[in-house]
Amino acid sequence: MGSNLRNDKIHDGGDGASPGKIFIGGLAKDTTLTQFNKHFGKYGEITDYVIMKDRHTGQPRGFGFITYADPSVVDKVIEDTHIINGKQVEIKRTIPKGSNHHSKDFKTKKIFVGGIPTSFTEDEFRDFFSKFGVVTDHQIIRDHETNRSRGFGFIVFDREEVVDDLLSSNGNMINMAGSQVSLVKLELASKELVLQKLLFMVECALLYSPSVL
Structure with a gap:
């Protein structure tokens, strides 16, 4: 089935993620749900899919989620390079609440945060996550012309264990000042992936326009 949400709330049984669920970032803003579903449907049966949209304007926010009936499909999807609507996208595995399985697949100190309240300052963003561990770096992605928040960013902790504990306890959704x-x-995992990540962040910064805020 398809979803067409106008905000960042994901409804999939309450845990925020399932073993067959992946995050897709860097989507071209004119990508349709049909293109999205058709591309990932080649790998297996899809039980849910969504392109996240701004709650006020309905404009796409450049990322979404796909859930497969068979979790083993995710490994194959992650291995491949994906170009949708002429643009290469970023694929990440999500982690079910209360499960340590995927957290053992790799270690990292960094997480992507989507749906940040647009009123949040950098200090408030850092202070929120400081409750879970020592934050060594943080960034809310902003429009390069207006400096207004685009509603997503990144947090880096001093230890990989903080990330594992945070996601194990909360899954892929957490309440931030009343917003999920x-x-x-x-x-x-490598210098090449680090470079790809930096390029992805630049893509995200260029993807949005003030009209989606």
């Missing part, structure tokens, strides 16, 4: 925000573990 999504958390995605970012894997950095």
Whole structure:
């Protein structure tokens, strides 16, 4: 089935993630749900799919989620390079609440945070996650012309265990000042992947326009 949400709340049984669920980032803003579903449907049966949209304007926010009936499909999807609507996208595995299985697949100190309240300052963003561990770096992605928040960013902790504990306890959703925000573990396994991640962040910064805020 398809979803067409106008905000960052994900409804999939209450735990924020399932073993067959993946995060897709860097989507071209004119990507349709049909293109999205058709591309990932080649790998296996899809039980849910969504392209996240701004709650006020309905404009796509450049990332979404796919859930497969068979969790083993995820490994194959992650191995491949994906180009949708002429643009290469970023694929990440999500982690079910209360499960340590995927957290053992790789270690990282960095997470993607989506759906940040647009009123949040950098200090408030850092202080929120400081409750879970020592934050060594943080960034809310902002429009390069207006400096307004685009509603997503990144947090880096001093220890990998903090990320594992955070996601194990909360899954991929957490309450931030009354808003449900999504958390995605970012894997950095090589210099090439680090470079790809930096390029992805630049893509995200260029993807949005003030009209989606």
